[in-house]
Structures are given as C-alpha cells and as structure tokens.
Amino acid sequence: MPAEIVRSAPGERPASGPAKSRQPPAAARNANSGAHPDSGRGAGKSSESGRNSDAGGSAVTSPAEPRVRARTPARATRRDELLRAAARLFAERGFRGVGIEQIGAAVGIRGPGIYRHFPSKDAVLVELLVGISQHLLDAAREARRVGASALETLDLLVRGHVEFALDNPDLIVIHDRDLWSLPEPAEREVRRLQRAYVEQWVDVLRQVRPELDAPTARARTHALFGLINSTPHSATDLHRAEMAVMLHTMALGAARG
Numbered sequence: 220m221p222a223e224i225v226r227s228a229p230g231e232r233p234a235s236g237p238a239k240s241r242q243p244p245a246a247a248r249n250a251n252s253g254a255h256p257d258s259g260r261g262a263g264k265s266s267e268s269g270r271n272s273d274a275g276g277s278a279v280t281s282p283a284e285p286r287v288r289a290r291t292p293a294r295a296t297r298r299d300e301l302l303r304a305a306a307r308l309f310a311e312r313g314f315r316g317v318g319i320e321q322i323g324a325a326v327g328i329r330g331p332g333i334y335r336h337f338p339s340k341d342a343v344l345v346e347l348l349v350g351i352s353q354h355l356l357d358a359a360r361e362a363r364r365v366g367a368s369a370l371e372t373l374d375l376l377v378r379g380h381v382e383f384a385l386d387n388p389d390l391i392v393i394h395d396r397d398l399w400s401l402p403e404p405a406e407r408e409v410r411r412l413q414r415a416y417v418e419q420w421v422d423v424l425r426q427v428r429p430e431l432d433a434p435t436a437r438a439r440t441h442a443l444f445g446l447i448n449s450t451p452h453s454a455t456d457l458h459r460a461e462m463a464v465m466l467h468t469m470a471l472g473a474a475r476g
Contacts, residue, residue, distance in 0.1 A: 369426035
C-alpha cells in the first residue's frame with residue numbers, strides 16, 4: 220500500500236467480526252505496500268532475469284469486483300472521492316469500524332447511493348490495496364524501462380517509493396492492520412503483486428551491488444521499505460519537500476552502502 224506496502228504482523232486476525240479460518244502468514248514489517256508488501260521471504264525467491272521481467276509465480280484469478288463500466292468524469296471523480304474518504308476512515312477507525320454508509324456520508328452521499336459505485340465495503344478495500352500494489356509494480360517496471368543505468372534506475376525506484384509513502388500514509392496503515400480483511404483471492408493477488416515489486420528492486424540492487432546474493436538483496440529491499448514506509452509516524456513535523464529529500468537521501472545511501 221509499496222510498498223510494497225508490506226508490513227505484516229504475526230498473530231491472529233482481529234477478534235472483532237467473523238473470523239476467517241486461515242492464519243496470517245509470517246511477519247514482514249516492511250512495505251504495502253504496500254504498500255509494506257508481503258515479505259517475500261517464503262515465496263518469490265527467484266530473481267528476475269532481464270530488465271522488464273517480474274517474479275511472483277503464476278497469476279491468480281482476480282477477485283470479484285464491480286463490473287467495469289464507462290464512467291463520466293463526474294462519476295469517476297465521485298468514485299475517487301469515495302476511495303479517498305474510505306482510506307482516511309479505515310486508517311482512523313479500522314476496516315471493521317467503518318460502515319459503507321459512513322463512507323458515502325463522508326462525501327455527501329446519503330442512503331444507498333454509494334452502491335452505484337461499490338457493491339460492498341469489501342470491494343472498496345480490494346480496490347484500495349490491489350490498486351496501489353499494481354500501481355507500485357507498474358511504476359517500478361517503468362523506472363527500469365527508462366533508467367539509463369543501474370544507479371539511475373535505483374534512484375528512480377527510491378524516488379517513486381518515497382512519493383508513494385508521502386502521498387499515501389493511510390494506505391500504509393490500512394495494509395499493516397487490515398490486509399487480513401481482504402477476501403482470500405484479493406489477498407493472494409496483493410501478495411503476488413508485492414512479491415513481483417520486491418523482485419524489481421532485488422534485480423536492480425544486484426546490478427548496483429554485484430556482490431550481493433538474492434536473499435541479501437531481498438532483505439536489504441525490505442529494510443529500505445521499512446525506512447520509507449515510516450511516513451505515518453515520521454512525516455508529521457517536516458514539510459513534505461523536506462521529508463522527501465531526507466527519505467530519498469537516507470534510502471539511497473542505505474541501498475548503495
């Protein structure tokens with residue numbers, strides 16, 4: 220949520236609401252986002268080959284989502300407003316602490332009007348977390364496409380993730396706390412996208428630092444995500460531009476050091 224948004228915490232799912240039978244996977248306090256993304260330590264271990272390849276295993280069927288229809292600019296804007304409001308409310312109260320009608324009310328939609336945009340609260344969470352995970356992976360692929368050298372590509376990756384973390388602290392919080400609330404197919408898709416995102420970084424780090432093996436480069440990647448994805452807690456006192464420079468300098472130094 221880039222995160223990888225990846226940050227995960229071990230333990231049971233939240234007690235409130237109907238519990239699912241599956242246990243959360245092993246912890247990874249890094250990206251989510253993806254993010255802090257799934258740690259990738261148990262899956263997606265193989266490094267990518269080539270500048271535009273990606274890892275993460277075979278694709279899974281996408282979770283059930285609202286059928287895509289052509290939307291007018293006004294409809295698209297209202298949908299975006301709902302997603303922003305949902306991210307803020309989920310981050311403040313937790314996914315289980317927010318009703319879909321409250322999301323609608325936050326942007327002036329009363330009663331069942333929100334169902335014209337999303338069929339359920341689950342669909343909102345799916346769009347938030349799957350959407351940002353796909354965005355991060357697409358941005359990493361583009362960075363590798365346009366980067367003239369491994370060092371330039373690494374700089375682009377760091378800048379892109381810093382921008383994500385500063386723009387989307389709510390998504391980092393949601394991924395940390397509410398990833399387990401996704402329907403299983405959507406959670407698998409988030410983890411697949413995040414593993415692929417991690418491997419983009421692993422390949423570039425190994426080009427910059429050829430002495431690193433894949434597990435070491437992967438661990439370094441997750442540590443970098445942990446640094447950058449600190450924005451829900453660290454980006455409160457400095458202006459955005461100052462925070463961006465600081466995070467970029469620290470992360471790039473850690474990546475190259």
